[in-house]
Amino acid sequence: MGGSEMRVYGGVTGADRMAERRAQLIEAGLDLLGGTEGDQLTVRRVCRKAGLTPRYFYESFADRDELVSAVYDHVVQTIAAGALAAVEAAGPRAEAKIRAGLTSIVRAVAEDRRHGRVLFSVTLTDPLLARRRLESSRFFARLLIGQARQSYGVPDSPQLELVAQFVVGGLAQTLTAWLAGTLSLSEAEIVAECVEIFTALADRKAPAASG
Structure with a gap:
């Protein structure tokens, strides 16, 4: 050695x-x-x-860009790991899993505003970050699809992919506005509203799995 x-x-x-x-x-x-x-x-x-x-x-x-990528990956992995752990600990009920995952994500960006700015801030215009944000939206969409299959028995389909991308993009925009102060809602209110939206969309897709 x-x-x-x-x-x-x-x-x-x-x-x-x-x-x-x-x-x-x-x-x-x-x-x-x-x-x-x-x-x-x-x-x-x-x-x-x-x-x-x-x-x-x-x-x-190797250079600045490699560090930026590592920082971004660190933030995504931290938030994803926290959300998945919360979902696993939430029990079998689908709505409880949705609430636990959303609570974890919202709390993560609220408790450490650096995470929210790296993921969502429109003032960070670095082309590398724009590319990584697109990749992470696909990553979170795949996590959401996995949970839909597990909790609701919804099979993979282009329609499910559409819903997952819609939900992930909508949540990202919501948290962007909230962190910027343009949404005058508390953390609990953000979670409650998002849970209602996510649950309604999940329930809408669930019958297709059995029909």
Whole structure:
């Protein structure tokens, strides 16, 4: 094991230290990208925020865009994991699962506004983010389709894909407006209204599964 990355200092391997530095850079990138000047994120600024030199930046990321992608993936994975865990813990009732998933998502963007800005802010016009947002909308639509199959027995179809894309896009726009302050509703009210909409759409598709 000749590489310096395999050496152990104070009980911590080089690979572990590298992972820690990568996590620091992603957190610093989230601070900057999710802040008020997200489009001004640069390698120099993120290194200064993380307290690391550019040498350590380039051991984890090829360039700024690769860091932006990692930050975005981190946000999507955090929110998706929280929502899926909430759904799994909600019990067998479909409406309870819908409420649990929506509560988790809304709370995640409310508690950490950086997440909401990275996912939804219209002021972040980076072409890379636009592309990643399109990819994540497809990802969340597939999660929604999976839950529809599991909870309602709805088979895959272009119609179900349409409904999933409609719901995901509508939720994203709703949370965008809410975070921007143009929707004067509480967190509980946002969840309640969205649950009603999601449940109505799910119930509408459910009979097609048995018919």
